[in-house]
Amino acid sequence: MRQRDLDSLGALFLIPLLVGCAASHPAAPSPMPAQLRAAPPQVLALELRATGVQVYECRPSQGDPARFDWLLKAPEAELSDHAGKPVGRHFAGPTWEATDGSKVVGEVVARDSGPDPAAIPWLLLRATTASGSGVFAQTQSIQRLHTVGGKAPAEGCSQSQNGTQLRVPYSADYLFYR
Numbered sequence: 001m002r003q004r005d006l007d008s009l010g011a012l013f014l015i016p017l018l019v020g021c022a023a024s025h026p027a028a029p030s031p032m033p034a035q036l037r038a039a040p041p042q043v044l045a046l047e048l049r050a051t052g053v054q055v056y057e058c059r060p061s062q063g064d065p066a067r068f069d070w071l072l073k074a075p076e077a078e079l080s081d082h083a084g085k086p087v088g089r090h091f092a093g094p095t096w097e098a099t100d101g102s103k104v105v106g107e108v109v110a111r112d113s114g115p116d117p118a119a120i121p122w123l124l125l126r127a128t129t130a131s132g133s134g135v136f137a138q139t140q141s142i143q144r145l146h147t148v149g150g151k152a153p154a155e156g157c158s159q160s161q162n163g164t165q166l167r168v169p170y171s172a173d174y175l176f177y178r
Helices: 003-024
Strands: 044-060 068-080 086-091 095-098 103-112 122-131 141-149 165-177
Touching: 044 086, 068 165, 103 141
Parallel strands: none
Antiparallel strands: 044 068, 044 165, 068 086, 086 095, 095 103, 103 122, 122 141, 141 165
């Protein structure tokens, strides 16, 4: 075989490999909706991944007591850093508590449906209290982004399910600003 033939043959194998590599990279994250941006001069202090469940409870609808809906009771999730090291937990309040004992409680100030209609919304929360001297001590704002899953069933529930709990798996990125 001539060198030119070998070069052409090599290119035939290289092109699909390069195309495959380019296709295997994850898509860029969706842009940040303006209403979810932390207020200046706050700066990003910590980014954690939450993996757990959103706990819903079947209750009478507030608008129509004859109808029943799945209402959010609380999140239950483990928090980890980018390396997968456990950092704390996320639970009712909404509250984030680190293994160092620091804690922050927030309240929703803005929401965006996010790019995935099957996932819980993206949020901006304002810290109402922050305690301890660890990673959450100076937190002023929290963003919930890149959500996967966590939504209650759209069809609701029935009176026979009143008080029943449903645990829906979810994951999200939480960004903490000081």
